Amino acid sequence: MPNGSLQEALFGSSSPxxxxxxxxxxxxxxxxxxxxxxxxDPPVVHGDIKPSNVLLGxxxxxKISDFGLSRVFSRExxxxxxxxxxxxYVAPECHGCERLMEKADIYSxxxxxxxxxxxxxxxxxxxxxxxxxxxxxxxxxxxxAQMGNLLELVDERLKSSYNKEQAGLCINLALLCLQRIPxxxxxxxxxxxxxxxxxxxxxVPCEFSPSPNARHLSRSRRKASMEVE
Numbered sequence: 001m002p003n004g005s006l007q008e009a010l011f012g013s014s015s016p017x018x019x020x021x022x023x024x025x026x027x028x029x030x031x032x033x034x035x036x037x038x039x040x041d042p043p044v045v046h047g048d049i050k051p052s053n054v055l056l057g058x059x060x061x062x063k064i065s066d067f068g069l070s071r072v073f074s075r076e077x078x079x080x081x082x083x084x085x086x087x088x089y090v091a092p093e094c095h096g097c098e099r100l101m102e103k104a105d106i107y108s109x110x111x112x113x114x115x116x117x118x119x120x121x122x123x124x125x126x127x128x129x130x131x132x133x134x135x136x137x138x139x140x141x142x143x144x145a146q147m148g149n150l151l152e153l154v155d156e157r158l159k160s161s162y163n164k165e166q167a168g169l170c171i172n173l174a175l176l177c178l179q180r181i182p183x184x185x186x187x188x189x190x191x192x193x194x195x196x197x198x199x200x201x202x203x204v205p206c207e208f209s210p211s212p213n214a215r216h217l218s219r220s221r222r223k224a225s226m227e228v229e
Contacts, residue, residue, distance in 0.1 A: 043102060
């Protein structure tokens with residue numbers, strides 16, 4: 001593909017991807033997952049959604065690649081299919097021997113959203129905003145949600161050149177996709193509708209809501225952040 005992989009665009013280029021391209025890539029990936037999960041017969045679970053498996057065309061249109069770990073999905077299967085995807089993108093239920101399901105792709109997509117928005121790798125070590133310890137990207141985002149300051153996650157290289165409403169939508173959507181119980185995650189069709197503005201974002205779980213004991217942010221920082229409902 002002429003623009004290589006998303007991995008190269010995010011981490012191997014001196015010029016950061018614009019916000020418009022990032023949002024478009026997120027939507028392209030969501031539409032691809034919706035096709036695999038809802039339009040293929042039988043449905044297909046990719047099993048390894050990550051930046052290096054997303055390729056970019058001339059206009060940076062994103063396409064999912066590498067179906068080496070993909071599985072045909074059937075709700076009637078009784079056998080188990082363990083998942084062997086990339087560890088930091090794998091849903092928690094897939095670390096055992098549970099059957100591979102489409103909601104595992106949704107979890108991986110949630111991690112990928114955070115990577116695209118932040119320009120950081122999932123195992124990037126960050127200072128916890130609420131504890132005297134370090135946090136990886138997913139746990140850092142969850143803590144920022146509790147602080148009501150999600151937009152701190154946005155790639156610093158973008159400075160103020162991004163759509164705050166879209167960024168807040170993407171991060172909140174990622175939190176929904178990252179819920180530990182698979183059945184609580186949205187399906188890929190709803191993800192597309194949310195991103196396209198055809199469906200309202202569901203209420204983010206209380207575990208990600210701002211804590212009443214959260215540290216007070218300055219008024220200027222509060223205006224620049226999008227609080228979780």
